[in-house]
Amino acid sequence: xxxxxxxxxxxxxxxxxxxxxxxxxxxxxxxxxxxxxxxxxxxxxxxxxxxxxxxxxxxxxxxxxxxxxxxxxxxxxxxxxxxxxxxxxxxxxxxxxxxxxxxxxxxxxxxxxxxxxxxxxxxxxxxxxxxxxxxxxxxxxxxxxxxxxxxxxxxxxxxxxxxxxxxxxxxxxxxxxxxxxxxxxxxxxxxxxxxxxxxxxxxxxxxxxxxxxxxxxxxxxxxxxxxxxxxxxxxxxxxxxxxxxxxxxxxxxxxxxxxxxxxxxx
Amino acid sequence: xxxxxxxxxxxxxxxxxxxxxxxxxxxxxxxxxxxxxxxxxxxxxxxxxxxxxxxxxxxxxxxxxxxxxxxxxxxxxxxxxxxxxxxxxxxxxxxxxxxxxxxxxxxxxxxxxxxxxxxxxxxxxxxxxxxxxxxxxxxxxxxxxxxxxxxxxxxxxxxxxxxxxxxxxxxxxxxxxxxxxxxxxxxxxxxxxxxxxxxxxxxxxxxxxxxxxxxxxxxxxxxxxxxxxxxxxxxxxxxxxxxxxxxxxxxxxxxxxxxxxxxxxxxxxxxxxxxxxxx
Numbered sequence: 001x002x003x004x005x006x007x008x009x010x011x012x013x014x015x016x017x018x019x020x021x022x023x024x025x026x027x028x029x030x031x032x033x034x035x036x037x038x039x040x041x042x043x044x045x046x047x048x049x050x051x052x053x054x055x056x057x058x059x060x061x062x063x064x065x066x067x068x069x070x071x072x073x074x075x076x077x078x079x080x081x082x083x084x085x086x087x088x089x090x091x092x093x094x095x096x097x098x099x100x101x102x103x104x105x106x107x108x109x110x111x112x113x114x115x116x117x118x119x120x121x122x123x124x125x126x127x128x129x130x131x132x133x134x135x136x137x138x139x140x141x142x143x144x145x146x147x148x149x150x151x152x153x154x155x156x157x158x159x160x161x162x163x164x165x166x167x168x169x170x171x172x173x174x175x176x177x178x179x180x181x182x183x184x185x186x187x188x189x190x191x192x193x194x195x196x197x198x199x200x201x202x203x204x205x206x207x208x209x210x211x212x213x214x215x216x217x218x219x220x221x222x223x224x225x226x227x228x229x230x231x232x233x234x235x236x237x238x239x240x241x242x243x244x245x246x247x248x249x250x251x252x253x254x255x256x257x258x259x260x261x262x263x264x265x266x
Numbered sequence: 267x268x269x270x271x272x273x274x275x276x277x278x279x280x281x282x283x284x285x286x287x288x289x290x291x292x293x294x295x296x297x298x299x300x301x302x303x304x305x306x307x308x309x310x311x312x313x314x315x316x317x318x319x320x321x322x323x324x325x326x327x328x329x330x331x332x333x334x335x336x337x338x339x340x341x342x343x344x345x346x347x348x349x350x351x352x353x354x355x356x357x358x359x360x361x362x363x364x365x366x367x368x369x370x371x372x373x374x375x376x377x378x379x380x381x382x383x384x385x386x387x388x389x390x391x392x393x394x395x396x397x398x399x400x401x402x403x404x405x406x407x408x409x410x411x412x413x414x415x416x417x418x419x420x421x422x423x424x425x426x427x428x429x430x431x432x433x434x435x436x437x438x439x440x441x442x443x444x445x446x447x448x449x450x451x452x453x454x455x456x457x458x459x460x461x462x463x464x465x466x467x468x469x470x471x472x473x474x475x476x477x478x479x480x481x482x483x484x485x486x487x488x489x490x491x492x493x494x495x496x497x498x499x500x501x502x503x504x505x506x507x508x509x510x511x512x513x514x515x516x517x518x519x520x521x522x523x524x525x526x527x528x529x530x531x532x533x534x535x536x537x538x539x540x541x542x543x544x545x
Contacts, residue, residue, distance in 0.1 A: 084456070106544075107460075114458035124453045141459035185457065 035095070036062040036193060036224045037083065042092035044078050044248075052078030054248040055092070062192070065216070065225045067235045070245035071261055076228045079245070080197045083226065084116055085109045097192055114142050117186025117194040117223075121201035123178045125170040125185075132157060132166040135184045142189065152188060160184045160214060176207025183214055193224045200231055208234065235259035268531075271435045272479035273486070275428040276523050280487045282421035283519070284494075287511060289414040291502050301372050302379045304386065305396045308336065308366040314394045315367055318386075322369055325385060327378035332370040339365045366396055429530075436475075436531055440468070441538040451542045461543045468539065472531035480524045488512065 037060040044052035053075045060066050068076050081087040082094055085104050093102045101112060118124075125134050132153050139149045157163050160180040170178050179199055186194055196215065200208040212234055219225045229235060235242055235258065242257030243250055252260070304322065306315055315333075323331045334342070340363050347353040357364075373379055386395055444451070454464050491508035499505035512519070 110455075110458040110460045110463075112458075113456065118456055124449075124456060126450055126453055128450075137454075138457040141454065141457055141463050189458075 034061050036060055036064070036097055037226070038093075038095040039082075040093045040095075042082065042089045042094060044075075044082060044087060045090045051075075051248045052087075053082070053089075056248070056250055058243065058250060058253075060224060060226065062224055063219070063222050065219045065238065065240040066227065067238060067240060067242045067257075067259075068226065068228045068245060069230070069235060069242060069259055069261065074245040075248040076245055077197060078248070080118075080195055080226075080228060083193075083195055084118055085112055110141070114138075114189050115191055115193070117183075117189065117191040119179070119182050119186055119194065119196040119199045121198035123170070123175075123182050123202075125178060125181055127170055130167050130169055131162055131173070131181050131184075134170070134181055135188055138185045138188050156184045156188050157181075159187065174207070175202050176204075176210055179203060179207070179211050180214065183211070183218075187218065191223065193226065194218060195226045195228075197228045198230065199227070200229065200234065212237070232259040268436050268439045268475060269479050269482070271428075271432045272475060272527055272531075273482045275425070275432040276479060276483035276527070277486060278421070278425045278428045279523065279526075280483065280519075282418070282425050284491075284508060285417050285421050286414075287508075288498060288502070289417065291507065293411065293414065295502060300379070301370050302382060304369045304371060306366040306368065307394055307396045308362075308364065310366060310394045318391060318394055319369055322371055322382070322386070325382060327373045327375070327381055328371055329374050330372040334368045334370065336363050336365060336367050339368050433530055433534065437534040437538060440531070440535045444468075444535070444538045444542065448542050451539070455543070464543060465536070465539065468535040469532065472528055472535060475531050476524050476528040479527055480520055483523065484516070484520055 037058070039056050039058040042056045042058075043054055046052055056075075056079075068079060070076055078087065082089055083096065085101055088104075089102055093100055095101070096112065097115070099112070104112060126137060129137060135157055136149045136153045139152065144152075154163060154166065157166055160183050162177060162180055162184065165173065165177065170181070173181065179202075182199075194215070199215070200211055203211065208231065215225055215227070216238075227234075239256050239258075242252070242254050242259065244252035244261060246261070251262070304318070306318065310318075319331065319333055322328060340357075343365060344354065344357070371379075371382055373382060451464055488509075491512050495506055495508050498507055504510070
C-alpha cells in the first residue's frame with residue numbers, strides 16, 4: 001500500500017462513516033488511476049453561434065494544481081460546469097477518476113458532486129444556516145449519521161480557522177471568512193477534486209492570500225485543484241500548471257507556467 | 267391564503283356531499299310515505315277479499331300488502347277524527363259499520379302504483395273493489411329528483427370552480443416560494459443533494475397544508491351541522507341527522523379530503539420545482 005493510499009485510509013476513516021469509507025476504498029479507480037480528470041475531444045455548443053468549448057483534450061493528474069486562465073467568455077465556466085455535470089458535453093467524453101460522466105444519469109449526479117468540492121466567487125452559502133449548519137448540510141445530503149456530522153464539522157471548521165465563529169450566519173462574516181466556510185463545506189466530504197471558479201474574485205489581497213494558502217495546503221494533502229482565475233498575481237505566485245483557454249480551445253498548457261492570455265508567455 | 271382557498275374548496279365539497287345526503291334522505295322519506303289504499307266493498311265476502319289480497323300480494327311490483335279488517339278501518343277512522351264530534355256522532359247513528367276492509371299496498375317504485383291500480387281495474391274485481399286512492403306523489407317525487415339533480419350539478423360546478431382556483435393559487439404561491447428559494451435549491455444540488463432531499467421540505471409543507479385545511483374545514487362543517495340539524499330535523503324526523511352522519515363517517519370524509527388536498531398541493535409543488543431540479 002503506497003503512502004498516498006495510507007493517507008486516503010486515514011482521511012476516509014476520519015470523515016466518513018465506515019460503510020461509505022469501505023465502499024470508496026473498494027472503488028479502486030479513485031486511488032490507483034493517476035488520471036483524475038480526462039477530457040477527450042470535448043465540445044459544448046449552446047446554440048449555432050455560441051460555443052462553450054471546441055474539441056478540447058485535457059488531462060489532469062491526481063494531486064495536480066491547475067490554473068485555468070483566459071478572457072471572459074472563453075469557456076472557463078463551461079469547463080467547470082461540465083466537470084460537475086451541470087452541463088453535458090455536445091460531443092466527446094469526460095472522465096472523473098475513471099468514471100465517464102459524459103452521459104451521466106440524473107440520479108448519479110449527486111454522487112459525483114459529493115466527490116468534487118466546488119468553490120465559487122459568490123460563495124453560494126445558505127443564508128439561513130450558520131457556519132456549522134452550512135458545513136454540516138453537505139454531510140446531511142449524503143445521509144451521514146448525526147453523531148458523525150457532530151464529530152466531523154467542528155474539526156473541518158477548525159482547519160479553515162473559523163471555530164470561534166461556528167454559530168455566525170453568512171451575513172455576519174467577511175468575504176474571506178465566507179469563502180473559508182465554502183472551503184470547509186467542500187472539504188467535509190474529503191473530495192478528490194476541488195474546483196474553484198474565481199474563489200478570490202470578491203476578496204481583498206490579504207483574504208486572497210489566505211484562501212490561496214488554504215488551497216495550497218489542501219493540494220499538498222493530495223487533492224487535485226482546478227482553479228479558474230483572472231488574478232495574474234495568484235497564478236504567477238503558484239508557479240504550477242497553467243492552461244490558457246481562448247474561444248473554447250486550449251491555446252497553451254504549461255507545467256510551470258505564468259499568467260498570460262495569448263498562446264505564448266510574454 | 268393557500269389554506270384559506272383550500273378550506274373554501276373543501277367547504278364546497280362538503281356542501282355538495284350534504285346536499286346529496288339530505289335530498290336522498292328526503293326523497294327516500296317521501297317514497298316511504300307513499301302507498302295506495304284499496305278500499306273493498308263492505309258487502310265483499312271473506313273469500314272475495316282473500317282472493318283480491320292474494321292477487322295483490324302476488325304482484326311482482328308489490329313489496330308489502332297490509333290487510334285492515336272492517337273493524338280496524340273503523341277504529342283508525344275514529345282515531346283520525348277523534349276531535350270531530352259531528353263525525354263521531356254520525357257514525358254512532360249508523361247501525362252497521364259503513365266502511366269496508368282496506369288493503370294498503372307498497373310497491374318497489376312509486377311508478378308501480380299505476381300498474382297495480384291498472385291490474386285491479388278489471389271487471390271481475392269491479393264489485394269487490396270500491397275505490398283505489400293514489401295521490402299523485404309521483405309528480406312530487408319527479409320534481410324532487412329534478413331539483414336534486416340541478417342542485418348537484420350546481421354544487422359540482424362550484425366545487426370544480428373552487429378546485430381550479432385552488433390549484434391555480436396553490437400552484438402560483440408555491441411557484442413564487444420556489445422561485446425565491448431557487449438559489450438555495452441550486453446550492454443544495456451543488457453540494458450533492460438528491461432531488462428527494464430538495465423536495466422533502468415541500469412535501470412536508472404539503473402535508474401541513476393538508477392537515478390544517480382539512481382540520482379547519484372539519485371544524486367549520488361540524489359547526490354548520492349543529493346549526494342546520496334543527497331545521498332539517500323537522501323535515502327528516504331525526505333531530506341530529508347531519509351530526510350523526512358526519513360523526514359516523516368522519517374518518518373516511520377527512521381521509522378522502524386530506525388525500526385530495528395533499529395530491530393537489532404536491533402536484534403543484536412538483537410542477538413548479540421541476541425546472542430547478544434539472545441542474
